[in-house]
Amino acid sequence: MTDLIPLKRPGLEVGDRREYTASFAVEPFDLYGRHHEVTKAEARAAVTKLAEGLHLDLKITATMLTSCDRTLEPVELELTFGDSGFLSGPNNDEVCVQDWELNATQYARRALPNEVPMQVFKPGTEPVRIAQDEDEVDPRWRGLDDLFASGF
Numbered sequence: 001m002t003d004l005i006p007l008k009r010p011g012l013e014v015g016d017r018r019e020y021t022a023s024f025a026v027e028p029f030d031l032y033g034r035h036h037e038v039t040k041a042e043a044r045a046a047v048t049k050l051a052e053g054l055h056l057d058l059k060i061t062a063t064m065l066t067s068c069d070r071t072l073e074p075v076e077l078e079l080t081f082g083d084s085g086f087l088s089g090p091n092n093d094e095v096c097v098q099d100w101e102l103n104a105t106q107y108a109r110r111a112l113p114n115e116v117p118m119q120v121f122k123p124g125t126e127p128v129r130i131a132q133d134e135d136e137v138d139p140r141w142r143g144l145d146d147l148f149a150s151g152f
Helices: 104-115 139-144
Strands: 004-006 017-023 030-031 036-048 053-067 075-087 101-103
Touching: 030 104, 036 101, 036 104, 053 104, 075 104, 101 104
Parallel strands: none
Antiparallel strands: 004 101, 017 036, 030 036, 036 053, 053 075
């Protein structure tokens, strides 16, 4: 398992495209009052050589173990996220590139909190919703019924 993906290789010509895959580990983290453990993470990077840099297409797939907000039972989530953009130089902090090497672990650690849903429900369970009649008027407003003569 390696979390560094080399993006620039000698001998690439303008327009050449290479694809790389790497499996890596991500440390567990706490978010929204729940513990999240990444059980599997894989990065797929496609790099296209351009005249003045590289174009990077990055896709991360992470399998995460967390708990259901309703039952508190374990739930496994599969999250897919990524980035696409132009790299004009050997370093880009936004996508965790240093010396033309993509640090997949660092990128995933930064991006995962934005990808985790605020509420997680085990398959077959749903959030509790209060049944309300949309046409029912709050009784506190009934005194205003006769205020307007038009009766809209």
